[in-house]
Amino acid sequence: MTKRTKRLRNELLDTTPEICTERARYFTESMKKTEGSPIVLRRAESFKEVLENMSLYIRKGELIVGNQASSPRSAPVFPEYSVEWIEDELNGEPYYFNERPNDDFNYTQKTENELREIIDYWKGKTVLKNLRNLISDEAKKAWDMGAIDEGWVSEGGLGNILPDYELVLENGLNGYIKKAENELSKLDLKEPGAAKKKWFLDSVIKTNKAVISFAHRFADKLEKLSSEVNDELRKSELLEMAENCRVVPADKPKNFWQAVQAVWFVHLAIQIESNGHAISLGRFDQYLYPYYKADLKAGRITAEKAQEIIESFFIKANEVNKLRPWGGAKFFPGYHMAENLAIGGQTIDGKDAVNELTYLILNATEEMGLPKPSVSLKWFEGTDQEFMHRALEVVDNHSGGQPALYNDPGVMRMLKNMGIANDDLYNWAPVGCIEASIPGKWDFAAKGAWINTAKIFELTINNGRDPESGIQILAGDGKLSDFKNMNEIMKAFKKQLHYYMDLAVAVEHLNDEVHKQNDINAFRSSLIEDCIGRAKSLIEGGSIYSADGGPTVGAMSAGDSLAAIETAVFDNKWITLEELEHALASNFEDLTTTPTGPEIQELLKNKTPKFGNDNDKADKWTVEINDFMGSTMHNEYKNSRYGKGPVPGTYALSQSSVTGNVAFGNFVGALPNGRKAKQPINNGVSPSTGAERNGAVATINSVSKLPSIWFQKGAIFNIRLSPSTLKTAEGKKRVYALVKTLFENKQYHVQFNVVGTETLLDAQKNPENYRDLMVRVAGYSAFFAPLNEDLQEDIIQRTKFDEATA
Template structure:
């Protein structure tokens, strides 16, 4: 880092996350004045009103400008989605926002009072409260007992989107406006349904013009600052920034600086339009490289200046923030926005796509050591080992789990199986944590209620009844004591799985209908094919590709539990099913039995086979669970855009539970794999904490056995390496070999933490010493200290590998 970037980074870490009332203020003002108009037009006008009135700020030395809220890391409030939780948390239930166990937010009394006043307008109008009111009773109960949870996409906007950044760089928003105007001129409003297209296209024009005016506001601010600036170098720089903002994103970019600024404006606007997270950047190096190459060859830019601009962009990305309710925050701990940025991969012709910008991104990642964006390496057979080694060096220096590694071969196979066109396969990019999307052509790379697989197994062995509440939505085939084989348990489990998958899909269909009614967003839709041509927003079916699917948690916990039942009860007959059930019901704490509860726990924990050790007796159960869920989603269920244009419009399995494995674990009683009640379930496709006993190669082999053909939403594989593993060339070569073995066998992804437990333990005791200590939690990195202690402990308990 040079001194400019170092100062900007230092300032970023010096500010506390605040709550900003501006977006709620201006959005609500506009919505009050447009009642009765079409929702797309109302939201576009409200978006424009926010951009015309919100405050602008610039930090000293900034090269990339534009803010989401009144100060860095402040979060706007989006009252149109949900309100009741914010009222409750302002009043301390379950916590005051600044007293949460993690992800604290601070505010003044003035801010609180203004927001409380704004919220009064939204009583009975917000999406989440309407949603919970109209849900069928069985879906509500499935939610309440911890089997499903749809808070993330019913109390907020829809995210997990990668728009066509390249389109903005080459055509500008004026090009988008022109396309919408031409399409509008061709409408025949005497035809049924055409008026809805007219309203949508009108909202596209309103939103895009508002963004151009916003950029011009910044240009005017810079010009005014330049008038008062005595330093000639700073004056020149301010005028250059002003010229950038006058040019982009309205028009095609003229140079690399403008290209980076234009991408930032687009990313920023997507976050102000709604608070759906996981608005990702796609193949950052591919669409930026032509401008960098042109400037470099013309001596307009140096490598050092190019790096500085990318680092300035990274810092701006870390200013974005999202205020979630505490119940929702438990699933997304770490102030995360899930902004994924991909580099590498291959071209349409199958050539290595790594370029100079790819290397600059690695350097920025290594230098800055920031949470966002999540840098991802797309790998294929032709990726140069030197680039992979450079990525591992960056990972070692970043220390917070970035970059992560993704497999072109596996994801392209998945997408081809779903019907994605051959010419689009190479261009896939990870969105959010790990979901596969085709930039500029896919609507929401992940969307839908969470599904708690471990909880469904608990219901299965209790005859369909939740032991905590007594609720039984689907009568089971018996208690564990009624089954004569593990396969019988599995067949009963599949019946329960299908039932709750149905509740999951029904819940999401209802959620979608409310978003169509209340949440049409024109700007993001205008940058994804083929919304303008169809005259439809994303949620209505405007995109080329679509597939839904919410995160799952605990599938490995369930598989290990079935393996333990088979081993201890049916094969070795160490325990009777009655003994096992009693131990589960008493949370392994009854020491009067023989064997005692603790002895039973140790048998299940240490003697029963576990996934992650290349043991077929354990791995086969995880495979069967994932094969059933993955194939059933794609064969049995269609999303709400089915038949409206997008393909394949099905569901797909997501194994990216973020910190939902911790939140969902609190709903699940003791499980037959030896896990105690309330403890986290496993994370993603990773082995359960402490389960790996036979080293990294065995863990890779277990992961590689899984049916990844169904995993379009991704499958998180966490590995922890000792802190010295990647410090030598030999260690990096071994790590590259491990990645290649996994990817040759169609494994999707792997990410590494390289921090030892002694550091993490000390950071828990002395948080003031570690303000910028980062870790990889799920498909993202985050600061360790602000995490809820439960999340900190979950990370510490992961096994550390020596290569």
């Protein structure tokens, strides 16, 4: 890092996140004035008002400008999605914002007063409130007992967007304006539906012009600032930055610096327009490389200067923030934004796409040691081995699991199965935590209700009834002691799974209709083909590709439970179903039985097979669960855009549980795999905590059996390595061999935490000494110390492999 970059980074780490009301204020004032108008026009005008009036800041020494809120790491408020939780937390229910166990925010009395005024206007008008009023009683019950959950989309906004930045840079926003004007000129307002198309195209023009004007506001501010500084070097920089903002994002950048600035403005504007999370950056090293190469050849830039610009971009990525309800913050802790940035992969003709800029991005990732953006490396059989060893070196030094590793041909196989055109396959990029998307052609790379597979298994063995609340939505086929064999249990489980998947899809369809009434965003839609050509937004079917699917959690916990029942009851007859049923109901705590509850728990934990050990008897159940859910989603369900333009318009399975394994574990009672009530369930496709017994190779072999063909929405696989593992050439070689084995078996992804247990334990006790300690949480990295205790403990308990076992 240069001296300036280090100072900017440290200042950022010293900044406490705050709540900023500016976006909510200007947005709400505008929406009050436009009541009665079409929602797309109202939101376009409000977006324009926000960009024209929000405060701007330029940090001392920064090279990339553009802010989301009034100060770094402050979070804007998006009241149109939900407000009840804001009022609750202002009243300290369950916490005051500044007293949360994680993701806390400071705020002033003035901020609180303004928020209360804004809340009054939005009560009863929000996306979440309207959705909850429309869904069935069964869906509400399923949501409230933790079998499904749609809050992350309804109260959090539609996200997981990836523009085609190559086209954005080539055309500039003026290119999108011209395209919209051209389509507008062809409209015949006598034709049915033409008026609605006109509203959308008018909004596209207004919002793109608003973003250009936003950049020009920064140009004005930079020019003014340049006249006030005495340092000639900084004066020159400020004037050049002002020129950058005059050119981009309006038109094609003239150099690398302008190209990076253009990407930031567009990325930032999408964040400000809506409450969407996981707005991602695509193949950063590919679309920026021509500008870097041209500058290098012309002598306009050095590698060192380019890296400093990249590092300034990384700092900006860590300035943006999102204020979630406490309920949501438990699922996405660590001020999570999921700004995914891809490197590597292959070219359209199948050659290694790694270039000089790829190495600079790796250098910046290593040196900055920041959680955002989430750097993701696309591997294929042609990826240079030396480059992979360098990437593993960065993984080791970063500690927070960056870069995460993705299987390029494996993902291309999944996408081809969904009907994605061959010419688009190579260019896919991860979005958000881990989902696969085609830049500039996909609507929402992940969207749909959470499904708690472990909870649904608990319902299955309790005759469809929730033991905690007593609620029974779908009558089951009996309680655990009524089943005669494993086939009966699995049949009953699939019946319950299918029902709750039906509920989740039905809720998502209603959610889409509510968004159409309240949340049509023209700017982000305009950047995705072919919204302008079809004159309709993403939620209405403007994109080329579309498939829904929300996160699932707990499949391995359910699979291990099935394996435990088969082994302990039916095969070896160590215990009876009645004994197991009572042990579960008493949370393995009844000491009066023979065997006792703790003895049964130990037997289930230590003597029954578990996924993650290359044991077919255990693995077959987890494979069957994933295959059932994935094939059902792909073959039976259609999303709301099906038949309206995008393909395939189906659903896809997500095994990207973020940190839902901890939060959703609180809804699940004791399970037959030996897990006690309310403890975490498994994360992603990773084995359950403590399940791995036979080393990393066996774990890789188990994961390699999964039906990855269904995993377009992602499959998170966490591995924790001891700090010594990647320190030697031999250690890197062994880890790389594991990665290749996993990927040659067509699996999706793997990510590493490289940190010792002793370090994590000490960081729990002395957080003030570990401000910079980063960990891989799920499909993203976060600083360890601010995380809540339950999540910290889950990360510590993830199985650790050392150099020998790897």
